[in-house]
Amino acid sequence: MTGRTHHYRVEVVWTGDRGEGTRSYRSxxxxxxxxxxxxxxxxxxxxxxxxxxxxxxxxxxxxxxxxLTAALSQCHLLSYLHVCAVSGVVVTGYTDEAVGTMVTDADGGGHFTEVVLRPRVTLSPGSDRELALALHDRAHRLCFIASSVAFPVRHEPTVAD
Structure with missing residues (x-):
């Protein structure tokens, strides 16, 4: 197992749209x-x-x-919904297919080298697509868990058509 790369795949699906998406912080x-x-x-x-x-x-x-991979994905989701709600971007759907990558060491230990989040967001008509993509950076900075790990957490977001 020395020097091997391991991948951990998780899917996080937001189920909290009450019919208004992130129209407001309480919606x-x-x-x-x-x-x-x-x-x-x-x-x-x-x-x-x-x-x-x-x-x-x-x-x-x-x-x-x-x-760990799931926790990073969940934290990003929750931070993202928040920044969208306060920025006027109405999210109605969100699915992330995250992948964590870990490499084992010669001594039998290992460490994560990165986690890649691939959130796919659905917006309400009229929401700003470019702002929706840009808000992933702000969500990343607000995520408690991403701020606590010693490896990169990358984002490859898309907006569903």
Whole structure:
């Protein structure tokens, strides 16, 4: 496992549009779903954890690397919805397909080299598309988790047609 690159893919889908999108700060719910292929939370809200399959873990359970990638995606989503609401950009849909990349070290440890967020945003007619794209930078600066990690968190946003 020395010197190997590992990728952790998660999808975050905003489910909090109450019919007005981010028209105002109180018009939307912060609800969203985190989806990682083949993994589910129990009805009691428990996330079953293990290590990555590569490290002899159970592939049907959530691993810390996926959760870190998901946390960065979730934090960006919530920061982005906020800056859109206060900037007059009405978001009605948001899905992110984030990928975290980790490399193992010679001593058996490892470190993340980056996380790439790929948010795809749907806007209400009349919203400023260019401003919507630019607000990802502001959301990144406001994200508590992105400000806490020692590796780059990149954004490749798109606006749905």
């Amino acid at each position: 939307y719910a912060r609800d969203h779903e985190v989806r990682i292929g083949g993994k589910v939370a129990t009805a009691a809200g428990v996330l079953a954890g293990s290590s990555d399959r590569t490290f002899h873990g159970d592939a049907t359970r959530w691993n810390p690397e996926e959760l």
